[in-house]
Amino acid sequence: MKRKAVTGDLILAQARQLHGMPLSMKRANELASEVQKLNDAVKNAEHLLDFNDDPARFAATLVRLKGKTR
Amino acid sequence: MKGELVDLSLTAVAEAIRKRKVSSVEVARACLERIDRIQPSVNCYIGIERAGVLRAARKADEAIAKRRALGPLHGVPLAHKDMYYRAGKISTGGAHILRDYKPNIDSTAGARLDAAGALWLGTLNMAEFAANPTGHNVHFGHCRNPWNTEHITGGSSSGSGAAVAARTCFGSLGSDTGGSVRLPAAANGVVGLKPTYGLISRYGIVPRSWSHDTVGPLTRTVRDCARMTRVVAGSDPNDPTSTSELIPNYEEGIDAGIKGLRIGVPRRYYCDDITDDVRSAMDASLAALRSLGARIVPVDAPDPKRLFLVSNLITKCEAAAIHARWMRERPEDYSMVVRARVEDGFHVPAVAYIEALNLRPHFLEEFVSTVFSKCDVLHCPVMTLPVPTIAETDPAAPGDVPRIIERLTRNTRPFNHLGTPALSVPAGFSNNGLPVAFQLVGRPYSEALLFRAGHAYQSVTDWHARAPAL
Numbered sequence: 309m310k311r312k313a314v315t316g317d318l319i320l321a322q323a324r325q326l327h328g329m330p331l332s333m334k335r336a337n338e339l340a341s342e343v344q345k346l347n348d349a350v351k352n353a354e355h356l357l358d359f360n361d362d363p364a365r366f367a368a369t370l371v372r373l374k375g376k377t378r
Numbered sequence: 379m380k381g382e383l384v385d386l387s388l389t390a391v392a393e394a395i396r397k398r399k400v401s402s403v404e405v406a407r408a409c410l411e412r413i414d415r416i417q418p419s420v421n422c423y424i425g426i427e428r429a430g431v432l433r434a435a436r437k438a439d440e441a442i443a444k445r446r447a448l449g450p451l452h453g454v455p456l457a458h459k460d461m462y463y464r465a466g467k468i469s470t471g472g473a474h475i476l477r478d479y480k481p482n483i484d485s486t487a488g489a490r491l492d493a494a495g496a497l498w499l500g501t502l503n504m505a506e507f508a509a510n511p512t513g514h515n516v517h518f519g520h521c522r523n524p525w526n527t528e529h530i531t532g533g534s535s536s537g538s539g540a541a542v543a544a545r546t547c548f549g550s551l552g553s554d555t556g557g558s559v560r561l562p563a564a565a566n567g568v569v570g571l572k573p574t575y576g577l578i579s580r581y582g583i584v585p586r587s588w589s590h591d592t593v594g595p596l597t598r599t600v601r602d603c604a605r606m607t608r609v610v611a612g613s614d615p616n617d618p619t620s621t622s623e624l625i626p627n628y629e630e631g632i633d634a635g636i637k638g639l640r641i642g643v644p645r646r647y648y649c650d651d652i653t654d655d656v657r658s659a660m661d662a663s664l665a666a667l668r669s670l671g672a673r674i675v676p677v678d679a680p681d682p683k684r685l686f687l688v689s690n691l692i693t694k695c696e697a698a699a700i701h702a703r704w705m706r707e708r709p710e711d712y713s714m715v716v717r718a719r720v721e722d723g724f725h726v727p728a729v730a731y732i733e734a735l736n737l738r739p740h741f742l743e744e745f746v747s748t749v750f751s752k753c754d755v756l757h758c759p760v761m762t763l764p765v766p767t768i769a770e771t772d773p774a775a776p777g778d779v780p781r782i783i784e785r786l787t788r789n790t791r792p793f794n795h796l797g798t799p800a801l802s803v804p805a806g807f808s809n810n811g812l813p814v815a816f817q818l819v820g821r822p823y824s825e826a827l828l829f830r831a832g833h834a835y836q837s838v839t840d841w842h843a844r845a846p847a848l
Contacts, residue, residue, distance in 0.1 A: 314725075318725075319725050322724070322725050323724065323725075326724075327702075327706065327724050328706050329705065329706060329709070329724070331721075335721075335776060335777075338776065338777045339721060339722055339725055340725075342722045342780060343722055343725045343726055345687065346687055346688075346690060346691040346694070346722065346726060346730070347691075347726065347727070347730050349684055349687030349688050349691065350688060350691060350730045350733050350734050350737065351730075352684070353684060353688065353737050353740075353741075354733060356737060356740040356741075357733060357736055357737065357740070361736035361739075362736070363589075363732065363735035363736055363738075365736075365739050366575075366589075366735070366738045366739050366742070366797065367575075367576060367619065367621075368739075369738075369739035369742050369743065370574060370575060370576065370742070370797050370822040370823070371621075371623065371822070371823075373742060373743070373746045373821060373822055374574075374623070374821060374822045374823040374824070375750070375754075375820050375821030375822065375823060375824030375827060
């Protein structure tokens, strides 16, 4: 199923029902646009992800790819 | 010697104290006099510890007289971003909410500076919760750029950049999550290091985003930066993300030069909207590096926009978790900018956050194989525009915030996501008279190489020796 755009209504509902934070509709619309942009950045790179990925692998990758220490 | 004391570099003043050419008390007094002169116009200090620093300086002088073993920063006055915890002392984090906050632990970085003999001169202004690259602070007053007080200092380590540039202290710890050391270093004409993620312990600092936070020094010279980094770097059982790699003496070999070093210049993206005056400074810096024997190599670096956005997603989610309770219970105690920067994080799905974390090693592999197969060090501007004014970067509404943040941090944040080290080095002045800087980026744990290249550059230029007229 194709994903629909994040809407101000969704943000407003989350703010109220999940987080207990009041929000104006104008601000909810702004946040919807920003959240959409951030989510899209991840979705557009998801082909790089692997079943065995683990967030803790980052530190090991830094060490593995390290440069000269001098 | 007194009239020139505050102009000495950190390593030079440490040497002068050690050899008893000057006392630590004299140096501390010179710093305090300088602070009194510039604080009303620059506002870089939140707390000034007059009695404490003079007491510590007297002890430092006694230790020299008694020929005790001395640390590499013995008797040298430093001041730090107001987010390094000292048990029982206030750490405001530049935030109204933490105005009276007294943690009961010491930061590892601060404790290591103490053990190396450094003195604590005061706590420095910063952006609220380290969350604004302009350096604005509505709670403690904006810190102002000592080169022109109408202009921003850059942030979030605003006071660190201004205090070091204004010769009130010899070095400072800042923190860098998206550019917060490099931006104020660049805007104030001083050196700043964002180290490899995990090189320096984050234990005992105000958190901004656990997966991206780094502790970094700001100093006047690259050699000074190398010394401070060596003192604070290394494994810490209190920070499970700290490195277990051995820390070299970064000052050894710093004079070895850069003949044959391949310096990469990105063909695209990093200079896309650069102004002519900043480009001229970048070109001149590359010419200076070439004159030292480096080879300048064009490289195809991956588009940083993707890194910027995925990094932003992570820091927003982590900041939302850090601030969730206060954002619910006392939102009015945050500035509009910090609220605006944290709010989005509440609405990003947890799955997207974890996927973003999982993308980091993939992005790092791609960047290293694409860029560092062609060059040893990458060169690009810290900011592609001249340092703007405070008025130009003051958002009128929350919706203005992302545009301002992105314009300032587009070249810095990607390297926080990659976890690679990046050294900001002063490279002249733009048409408005404010400093300009390039950054040198290397493979993980290549700080020694960055210091060697930056030091070589400073051996044939004098931008770092220029001081604002105050």
